[in-house]
Amino acid sequence: MKAAEHRRSLARLAGPVYVELLAGVVAGIINMVWVARLGAGAVAAVAVATNVENLLLGVVLVAGSGTTVRVAGARGAGDPAAERSAVRGGWALWALITPVVAVGGYLCREPLARLVLGGADEGHSPALAAAYFSIALPGIAVFFAGHVVDGILKGRGDTRTPMKLSVLANGLILVLDPVLILGYGMGVRGAAVATVLGRTAALVCGLAVLRRGSTARRDTAPGFRRLAADARRTAAIGLPMAADFLTRMAGALALVSVVARIGVGEVAAYGIATKAMYVATMAFYAVRQAAAIRTAHQLGAGRDERRAVGRQALILSGGLGVAAALALSTAGPWIMAGFGARGAVAEAGALYLRCVGPYLVLLACFIALGGVFEGSGRSPALARITACGTVAQLVCAYALSGWGLPGICAAMALAMAAQCAALVPLYRSTGGLVAVPVAPVTAPGTGTREERRTS
Numbered sequence: 001m002k003a004a005e006h007r008r009s010l011a012r013l014a015g016p017v018y019v020e021l022l023a024g025v026v027a028g029i030i031n032m033v034w035v036a037r038l039g040a041g042a043v044a045a046v047a048v049a050t051n052v053e054n055l056l057l058g059v060v061l062v063a064g065s066g067t068t069v070r071v072a073g074a075r076g077a078g079d080p081a082a083e084r085s086a087v088r089g090g091w092a093l094w095a096l097i098t099p100v101v102a103v104g105g106y107l108c109r110e111p112l113a114r115l116v117l118g119g120a121d122e123g124h125s126p127a128l129a130a131a132y133f134s135i136a137l138p139g140i141a142v143f144f145a146g147h148v149v150d151g152i153l154k155g156r157g158d159t160r161t162p163m164k165l166s167v168l169a170n171g172l173i174l175v176l177d178p179v180l181i182l183g184y185g186m187g188v189r190g191a192a193v194a195t196v197l198g199r200t201a202a203l204v205c206g207l208a209v210l211r212r213g214s215t216a217r218r219d220t221a222p223g224f225r226r227l228a229a230d231a232r233r234t235a236a237i238g239l240p241m242a243a244d245f246l247t248r249m250a251g252a253l254a255l256v257s258v259v260a261r262i263g264v265g266e267v268a269a270y271g272i273a274t275k276a277m278y279v280a281t282m283a284f285y286a287v288r289q290a291a292a293i294r295t296a297h298q299l300g301a302g303r304d305e306r307r308a309v310g311r312q313a314l315i316l317s318g319g320l321g322v323a324a325a326l327a328l329s330t331a332g333p334w335i336m337a338g339f340g341a342r343g344a345v346a347e348a349g350a351l352y353l354r355c356v357g358p359y360l361v362l363l364a365c366f367i368a369l370g371g372v373f374e375g376s377g378r379s380p381a382l383a384r385i386t387a388c389g390t391v392a393q394l395v396c397a398y399a400l401s402g403w404g405l406p407g408i409c410a411a412m413a414l415a416m417a418a419q420c421a422a423l424v425p426l427y428r429s430t431g432g433l434v435a436v437p438v439a440p441v442t443a444p445g446t447g448t449r450e451e452r453r454t455s
Contacts, residue, residue, distance in 0.1 A: 006294065006305065006312040013290035014283075014316070016163035017154075021282040023163075027170035034177045035191055042188050045113075045128035049136060049192075052112070056101060056140060057147075058246035063093035064147035066238025068289075069296045069375055071155025076300025086155065089234030090148045092227045098141045105137030132188045139196035142203050149206035154293055161209055169202035240379035244370075244386045251390035255408070258397045262404055269349035270405065272339045273332075276353065280324030280360060284367040287317040291371025299376060306372050310427060313368040321364025325357030348405055355409035362416040369423055381426055389419035 028050065035046045067090030074082035105112065113129035146169075150162040173194050180190030252274075259270045291313040298305040328335070332350035341349055373382045393415035400407030 002305075002308060003312060006309050007316065009294050010287060010290045010309070010312055010316055013154075013157070013159050013293055014286040016159040017289050018283050018286035020159075020163040020166040021286060022279070023166045023170045025278055025282070027173050030174055031177055031191060031195075034181050035188065037182065038187055041125045042128055045125045045132055045188055046191055048113075048125075049129050049132045052133075053136065053140070053143070055246065055249055056143075058242045058249060059097060059101065060094075060144040060147045061242040061245055062235055062238035063090045063097065063144070064151035064238070065241040065292075065374065066090065066093070066234035066236075067148060067151035068155040069237050069292060069377070070234055071152055072157070072293045072296035072375070073300035075156055076297035077302070079300075085230050086234065087152055088227060089230035089232075090151055092231035093234055093238070094144055094148050096231065098144050101144075102138050102141050105140065106134065109133035109137060128188050132192045135189055135192035135196060139192065139199070142196060142199045146199055146203045146206065149203065149210060152210060153206070154289065155296075157293065157297065159290075159293075161206070165202040165206050168205065169198040172198035172201055237374075237377055237379065240383040241374055243383040244379065247383065247386050247390050251393060254394055255397060258394065258401055259405070259408060261398075261401050262408075265344045266348050266405055268345045269336070269341065269352060270408070272336060272341055272345075273349045273352045273356070275339070276328065276335045277324075277356070277360070280320065280328070281363065281367075283320045283324070284317050284364045287313055287320070287364075287368045288371035288374070291368060292375035295372050295375025297375075306376055307427075309375075310369050310372040313371055314365055317364040317368030318361065321361040324364075325360045328353040328360070329357055352405040352409060355406045356412070359409060359413040359416055362413060362420055366416060366420050366423060369427060372427070373423075378426070382423070385419050385422045388422070389415050392418055 032043065032046065035042050067086055070086030070089065071083055074080075074086055110126070110130045113126045113133060146165070150165070153159075153161050176194035176197060177191060180186045180194050181188075182190075184190060186193065256267065256270070260267050291309055295306055295309050298309065332353035333346065335353065336346040336349040370379075370382050373379055393411055396411035396414050397408050400411045403410070
């Protein structure tokens with residue numbers, strides 16, 4: 001009965017998260033379709049700018065993911081004071097991170113554009129990228145705030161509202177894109193403005209939901225020491241998660257350079273196939289978020305259900321991995337054709353999708369089990385395993401690149417198998433998986449004890 005309860009809870013939490021992630025990817029693809037009408041230089045500029053934003057997502061995960069785990073733990077414990085502390089910690093980190101990224105990025109937009117484009121000046125791409133950054137980087141404040149709101153809502157067990165907010169934001173972006181890019185002749189700036197406006201509308205709605213749904217006693221203005229303590233607790237949980245994400249992003253970018261040793265056609269095939277795989281990997285990350293929320297909630301309530309949650313997450317995500325591997329292997333040629341690939345590129349991509357199955361199944365299991373580590377405050381161990389696995393993947397890929405894309409797939413599978421092997425003993429050993437409290441610990445002068453007495 002308990003297993004079925006965990007399985008239903010994971011599916012209920014993960015489903016909306018998957019739709020939320022998928023909406024962002026679909027909007028990004030359609031956005032590029034409109035930008036493509038401006039020429040190759042505009043496409044290159046927006047593509048690299050979007051990659052920079054993806055890296056910045058790892059920065060805000062410190063606040064968003066840390067807040068989710070802390071709020072879920074406080075909810076499980078039925079501790080309103082702890083929940084308020086978690087919310088304060090998320091917003092305090094947002095206030096620290098945002099000025100550095102938004103202001104610093106805006107001031108350095110031109111050097112940044114030249115850096116990410118590698119000095120290429122085709123179609124005035126650096127100037128176009130700088131124009132996009134001039135809107136998008138100040139607008140990162142809205143992007144970051146939205147992730148904090150999502151973190152609070154998900155920690156409360158509400159993944160449907162973030163899904164609706166994502167659909168709203170991306171729907172508005174799709175409507176505004178043609179109007180601003182082409183109708184008003186704003187070009188790449190129009191794409192950036194559409195993105196910021198869509199996210200702003202979703203943020204306003206999200207803040208309204210938080211205000212309407214809050215039943216906790218409102219705090220008086222917290223002192224600096226209390227805010228600093230709240231921010232430290234949230235960062236302690238969120239930093240390893242951000243490090244894990246950034247490591248994977250950096251590893252994926254580095255792997256492209258290894259694939260480039262094989263040939264330009266293989267790089268194109270790898271790029272298309274990787275985009276097709278996003279549909280599957282986003283499902284794994286949805287299960288991971290659900291497992292983190294469920295684990296933190298159970299621990300907060302005083303119930304150690306990590307192994308039970310982990311088993312159900314493995315079953316759910318592993319099944320999705322097997323289904324994805326079979327679907328990509330079977331539909332590989334049609335997938336490549338759908339992306340417009342022809343000839344040798346299409347053949348190479350279809351071959352890659354046939355060979356990547358073992359890696360996908362292992363990745364599904366590793367990511368799902370990682371949610372249990374995140375929810376129990378053990379994400380530093382996960383980040384270390386990911387870092388070592390990424391290095392091993394690059395070394396193996398370099399060694400096996402002579403076999404072409406099948407060699408790359410073999411390297412990815414071997415490295416992921418090693419990561420899974422390293423994770424299993426930590427998961428099975430109760431002594432090696434000690435939970436870190438997600439509720440705030442009373443500290444002298446922070447006022448936490450007084451909060452609890454008056455809540």
